[in-house]
Amino acid sequence: MSRLTDANVVIAKEIIGRYPRPKSALVPLLHLSQEQNGYITREAMVHLGELVGVTSAEVYGTATFYEMFRFEPVGKYLINMCGTMSCALMGAAELMHHAEHKLGIKAGGTTADGMFTLAHAECQAACTEAPTLQVNYRYRFRVTPTDFDNLVDDLRAGKLADEIPAHGVLAKVRQRIPADKGVGAVAPEDVTEGPAWLDGKPAL
Amino acid sequence: MSSYPHAPGFVAGDRPKVVTSRFEYTDSFTIERYLATDGYAAIRKALSKPAADVHEEVKGATVLGRGGAGFPAGTKWGLTPQQVWPRYLVVNGDESEPGTYKDRLLMERDPHQLIEGCLIACYAAGLSQCFLYIRGEMALAQERVATALNEAYAAGYVGKNILGSKFSVDIVLHWGAGAYVVGEETALIESLEGNRGMPRLKPPFFPAANGLYGQPTIVNNVETLANLPWLIRNGVEAYTAIGTKTSPGTRMVAVSGHVKRPGVYEIINGTTTFRDLLYGEEFCGGIRNGNKLKAFVPGGGSAPWFTPDQLDLPFEASQVGPAGSMLGSGAIMVMDETTDIPAAALTLTHFYAHESCGKCTPCREGGTWLERILTRVVNGTGTDADLQQLIEVGTSICPGDFPHASNDALGLSAVPFPYKMTTICFVGPSAYAPIHSALTLFRSEFEARVTKRITIPVTAVGATS
Structure with a gap:
């Protein structure tokens, strides 16, 4: 089952409704699909194409551009090790070496139990806290080899389940626009006049 | 002085706070706070004022764009064509320039300030829908902004008839999926339309004239918008009283690498110097272990490097530009005397080669070439000819003298590096920037790495009979 579930279709339609053009919702919907399945499947891309009104080839075109989308299963925990300049200056290569040793896999690989995928990553916007890593996009700062060992052990033992969801789940909070509060999206061609508040008078 | 444990990286100080005033509270991200x-x-x-008056205030305060190019926000808003509707606001929260992070902290620690900034921009410039684009990898920022938007909608600060007025605007949270190039404004728009995030050719059309769905679109950086609530509350005079005439206000700067106290600092624009930042006791407190400074990157991974000779330059575009670099996105990466310069340059070149979207050939092919050649050199298997080859490939991406930093004689003071390039956006030239800087400043380190292999022309072999 890799089409969106009925519950997720409801969420998908809500997201699509916020944009003047449905295709704009594609990247958020790909995330929704990855949240459901852990990665992006062919059937999912066909389904998303149906939902936003484009071909599955176009969905594939968009999806393959972005690094966060995976097209094969990955470990429950994706560990992205930053290796760009600030982290490199503070020992990222040594940390990566340690991580490979600890997990018994090379960067890019997944442990046999399907728990961990280890990956090289580019700048994660936490440069002063180098070296950094993200587990399913949750940060760990100034990571020492001991910190790394503890992190892996805690994840294995399920101690961080509250903080770090399985791969695919990004934000745990969704935006909700109440029907009575939202302005609503309008296709640009249906807008004929300027905003009401540009009449030269104060709006309030 | 304390650094707040809940905002790792941020270092407070006894300085004017325009955008970080709430960071000291542990609940700074809630609507109650x-x-x-x-x-x-x-x-x-x-x-309570006409929209045009608010626009004039932002123009009058010269709020410089904090994303990299430093273009004044008020002027940008004025570039939209008259009587073309609708116009959109796209907030650039796709922060991913190596060394940079300030937008992430502003979104995580004070999302309501950003939302209020968006509202002010939409009101002043007549923008009828706002898309807040957050980088895909920033899960916490997405959570905090989503929560804040839900709170703001419920309280009537966003949506239909805001505060009971005739001003109505939706703010839609959008999130990316990992692509550095999407930080470029036209690529951001492509991504927001659901396409591959490749930059559009410009000129002729800049987003202000032809952007999202072909409509006039203003793309502003998160920090730029976060400045607006303070500016409107305190007025233009109070804002321009901080900093200098050409660079008013404050700026968030991330200093990383080999300093004693790396961190994100809100500094006074225009007057604070690099020496203050790197050595000042209230800032980074000097180089680690008492080492000597070797070089530093002054404005994000794309910026040409500086050496200790440029330490006394202030955070002022009109002075950093002629000195050969740019302030960019407010990120300083510091290298001490122990740094392996060719290897450091390789990390950046690898980044840009990896992040090339593939649209322009010089960047797609050239970036990878640069990375491969430099890897050879760093591994000790390169030759003398490789150093020349690096320069040749690099100048194919951005021809002419390098760096092409702002050139007052040509009237290009507002244009950061480089103005001559064979690509649409700056990713290609950025792959070469670290190599050019490193090769110019520390050529001997490269020469020491290459093996002096003597090549024998094929025709010469066996010709000596």
Whole structure:
């Protein structure tokens, strides 16, 4: 089952409704699909194409551009090790070496139990806290080899389940626009006049 | 002085706070805290004036864009064509320039301030829908902004008839999926339309004229918008009293690498020097272990490097530009005397080669070439000819003298490096920038790495009979 579930279709339609053009919702919907399945499947891309009104080839075109989308299963925990300049200056290569040793896999690989995928990553916007890593996009700062060992052990033992969801789940909070509060999206061609508040008078 | 454990990286200080005033509270991201600290007072004040007056205030304060190019926000808003509707606001929260992070902290620690900034921009420039684009990898920022938007909608600060006025705007949270190039404004728009995030050719059309769905679109950086509530509350005079005439206000700067106290600092624009930042006791407190400074990157991974000779330059575009670099996105990466310069340059070149979207051939092919050649050199298997080859490939991406930093004689003071390039956006030239800087400043380190292999021309073999 890799089409969106009925519950997720409801969420998908809500997201699509916020944009003047449905295709704009594609990247958020790909995330929704990855949240459901852990990665992006062919059937999912066909389904998303149906939902936003484009071909599955176009969905594939968009999806393959972005690094966060995976097209094969990955470990429950994706560990992205930053290796760009600030982290490199503070020992990222040594940390990566340690991580490979600890997990018994090379960067890019997944442990046999399907728990961990280890990956090289580019700048994660936490440069002063180098070296950094993200587990399913949750940060760990100034990571020492001991910190790394503890992190892996805690994840294995399920101690961080509250903080770090399985791969695919990004934000745990969704935006909700109440029907009575939202302005609503309008296709640009249906807008004929300027905003009401540009009449030269104060709006309030 | 304390650094707040809940905002790792941020270092407070006894300086004017325009955008980080709430960082000291552990609940700075909640609507309760925001309302208790002048929150949403600025939009109320703005709505009591005609939109054009608010626009004039932002113009008058010369709020420079904090994303990299430093283009004044008020002027940018004025570039939209008259009587073309609708116009959109796209917030660039796709922060991913190596060394940079300030937008992430502003979104995580004070999302309501950003939302209020968006409202002010939409009101002043007549923008009828706002898309807040957050980088895909920033899960916490997405959570905090989503929560803040839900709170703001429920309280009537966003949506239909805001505060009971005739001003209505939706703010839609959008999130990316990992692509550095999407930080470029036209690529951001492509991504927001659901396409591959490749930059559009410009000129002729800049987003202000032809952007999202072909409509006039303003793309502003998160930090730029976060400045607006303070500006509207306190007025133009108070804002321009901080900093210099050409660079008013404050700026968030991330200093990383080999300093004693790396961190994100809100500094006074225009007057603070690199020496203050790197050596000042209230800032980074000097180089680690008492080492000597070797070089530093002054404005994000794309910026040409500086050496200790340029330490006394202030954070002022009109001075850093002629000195050969740019302030960019406010990120300083510091290298001490122990740094392996070719290897450091390789990390950046690898980044840009990896992040090339593939649209322009010089960047797609050239970036990878640069990375491969430099890897050879760093591994000790390169030759003398490789150093020349690096320069040749690099100048194919951005021809002419390098760096092409702002050139007053040509009237290009507002244009950061480089103005001559064979690609649409700056990713290609950025792959070469670290190599050019490193090769120019520390050529001997490269020469020491290459093996002096003597090549024998094929025709010469066996010709000596």
